[in-house]
Amino acid sequence: MNHLLEINNLDVKFDTDEGRITAIENVSISLDQGKVLGIVGESGSGKSVTAKSIMQLNPGNTIYNDDAEIIIDDENVLKFTSNNDLKKIRGGKVSMIFQEPMASFAPAIKIGHQMIEQLMIHKPLNKKEAKDISIDMLNRVGIADAEKRFNQYAFELSGGMRQRAMIAMALSTMPKLLLADEPTTALDVTIQAQVINLMKDIIKEFNMGVIFITHDLGVIAQVADDVAVMYLGSVVEQGPVNEILKNPMHPYTRGLINALPDINNLDAPLTPIPGNIPSPLDRPNGCVFRTRCPHASKEGKEENIKMGLVEVKPGHWLDKCGVDCGKK
Amino acid sequence: MSKNIVSVNNLSVSFDYQENFLSKKQKIKAVNNINIKIKKGSFFGLVGESGSGKTTLGRAILGANKISTGNVIFHDDDRDYDLTSINSKEMKEYRKKAQLIFQDPYAALSPRMTVRDIIAEPLEVMKITNSREETDEKVREIASKCRLNLEHLRRYPHAFSGGQRQRISIARALVSNPKFIVADESVAALDVSIQADILNLLKQLQNELNLTYLFISHDLSVVAHVCDIVAVMYLGHIVEMAPSRDLFSNPRHPYTKALLSSIPSIDPENKSKAIELEGEIPSAMNPPSGCVFRTRCPHASQDGKEENIEMGLEEVEPDHWVDRCGVSCG
Incomplete structure (x- = not known):
């Protein structure tokens, strides 16, 4: 069966005054009709840029790599040149909901x-x-x-x-595909609960595919079927939501979960991920997470690793570098 | 039993509002008849949705909003400050003792000042130090306590990430050696991994410097983790107040219950449905009479008897206070 949406080897770079920034590197995701794919990550991880690439809404200084594909209905969106082609996508086959409804x-x-x-x-x-x-x-x-x-x-x-x-x-x-970019972040919790329930009903009724972007793992757990965890432009772990949240393997996914205050376990300490997310201007080479990874080796062999997802269990994809260090 | 550091007695704050210059002036009651006592050394949490009056209450306690009725008393070691009858000289002294940490670390720091100048500004304005050397000494001391690198002091805020900026804001609030801190949504703008770091820092500073916090937040799981005692606000009223473990394990007011059930669980199998509240928080311009929560309350009676109830907290268990109307329906 063809996927509703297929993104293959997507790189997105921006030309800025300070140099060329890599916003997305080698992202491949697919989505079927009637499914909800959650994308989580901190600010600057490239979640919104991924969604905007699908709609071709990134600004003029954006550079896509030549072999990247974003396929919707057997057509590669990245090869569209005329506005008429894009119109089929924007608001037609694909719709988007933004975070701040007043601004939209x-x-x-x-x-x-x-x-x-x-x-x-x-x-x-x-x-x-x-x-x-x-x-x-x-x-x-x-x-x-x-x-x-x-x-x-x-x-x-x-x-x-x-x-x-x-x-x-x-x-x-x-639309066949809905991109929801932090649709509940600006809302109060009681209203968030209303909107989440509404979206769940509507997704079922319309049988759409949905990409649901949020930084809130709790929201992902409640709405998504699958989840992709992004860090600094790369997907580091991906799979069914139940598997990823209950059995996280990448040190970044584990770090995110441990940093979250859990209302059912008030004695658990809050463990921050050490360090800060690096600026995209000096994106680490090799494994992008190595500068904050608790398992990074002394000799720095992570600098020379090429990132890429491998299937560690059926459906559970993990970045190569995280396979070893996640076992620790 | 430790002493109280802040007592808030029957406090109300209202604002004048005029829709346009022809219409009649109205009073908006942002905070209504609040009574709280904050114990020395405690981490007092204040939760509620937007528009519930939590920020107004925090600002009134700091003397940044005019108090309409009631009073706020700050108990210092040797004397009390009553904010309703304070003169401007005393107010200056009070400001040294009570400080505020803001929500947005991007908006709170001037982009034209170096980190050193930002942290030193309160010392200079309040004339706490007498020489530049003394100021620098104090700045360095508090910066290292807030885990800021001393080399960073010469740089400008744009060079820092959100978490580092929030540490600068905290250093600035603490440099005058205050005893009481209002932290207004101080972690709301931060990513979770950094949020955990800042919360741990606040806790650690509390122990080192003997601080008392009023921690304002909309995020119940954060409040549950850091606070000893929590008050839940709705439309200008406190509807429930209890030690945090007690509140989160045994909520009594229907609003608190709904708030707790609305937190999306991180366990995908736990799809327990939130207690869905009808509609949204009513406008403070036109609050419901009687129990302010009655328009959204799942237990509101058909005959509308809640319209005539007078709100007020009752102690249902030791230290666990619930609004009268919520005691019966909860």
Whole structure:
């Protein structure tokens, strides 16, 4: 069976005044219909850049490598040149939800107008039909008084309501793939719980593929089927969510889990990962995690390692360098 | 039993609000009839969602917000400071003893000052030190306590990561040798691995320097880990207050229960459904009468008798305080 989305050997570099920065190195992931892939990592790990590459939303100074592929429906997105090709992807087959719902709506245009506009670009609908679909979507994401909200501006809605409206807008074109970039991070926990439950129901109902980006392992545990852990632009561990969170093998994944305050175990000490995430300008060669790895060798042999995932158990992929040191 | 360092008695803070220049002036009650006692050497946690009034309460205790009714008393070793009747000279003294650590380490530090100048500024403003040598000495001392590299003192904040910046903010707050610290969402902007590091640092400094913290956070798991005693706020009221282990193992108020159940578990098999609260926190401009939580409470009665309840904490077990309305429905 063909995957819904397949990313192969993706490198992303940015040309900046200070030099060429590697944001993503050799990332390969795939996603099937109806599945949720969680991507976790700290700030600067390349989670958002990965998602933006799929939509081709990275800025003009971005450089992709030649042999990289991002395949959606047998078409390589990276080879698209015309805006018409890209339109099929952006908002058509693929929709995106961002972290800050206030920043994602135009402040001076009514929410309903924004919903209609994007629907009419992607679907052969007249205004009346587009309006009906939009109001129906607002109803389905649990917005009371959908007709009234349709004629309001983003600032008139509360945070949770705005995020619901954002979800309604993203889903109204019936995308095959949804990219959700920290969709619950800006929300309070009680609202986060509402939005997560809503998203779970909707993912099931629409049978979409979802890439769910977050820094919160708890959220990943609750929504994702599979998870990829990213550090400084590389995937260091990947597999079914249950396996990765219960049996983490890479020292970075273990570090993330140990640093997390667990409400069910108040006596466990909080163990930070030593050091700081290096600047992408001086990205370590070899294993990118070696500068913070508790198992890094004295003689520095990790400098010469080439990173790459190997399957250590069925479905559980681990970076080569982490295979040895994860056993310790 | 150790002594109290801060007593808050029947404290309310309200703000004037006018929608536009024609409309009537309104009062918004951000904090409503709060009574807390913070014990010396404790790590007092304050949790709640956005708009619950936690920051306003913290600022009122520091004298940074005007107090509408009630009072705040800071008990120093030799004397008490009553913030409602304090003069400006005493206020300056009080500022040396009570300090604030901010949330966003990127916004809190001036990009045009070196780290040394940032940390030294309180000493100079408060005229604590008399010579440059003395200032430098103090700066170096607190910087090393906060695990800052002394070479870093000559650099500017842009050269530092979020965790290092937060350590600089902490050093600045502690340089005047305060006894009481309000940490307002001080780890919220940090990545988890760095968050753990800063929390450990705060704990360690507490022991070394005999500090008392008021730790404001929206993150219950963080609060559960570091605080000895926790107060849960909702729409300007404290709805429950207890020693943290007691609160997290035996929550009594329906709001506390809902908050706890909303934390997504890191165990994928534990998909226990959160107690879903209807809607969102109401606006403080127009708070519900009676029990402020009644509009979202899963136990609210049909006849609406909660509308006429007067809120107030009751001690249900030793040191475990729950709002009256929550005692029966919880």
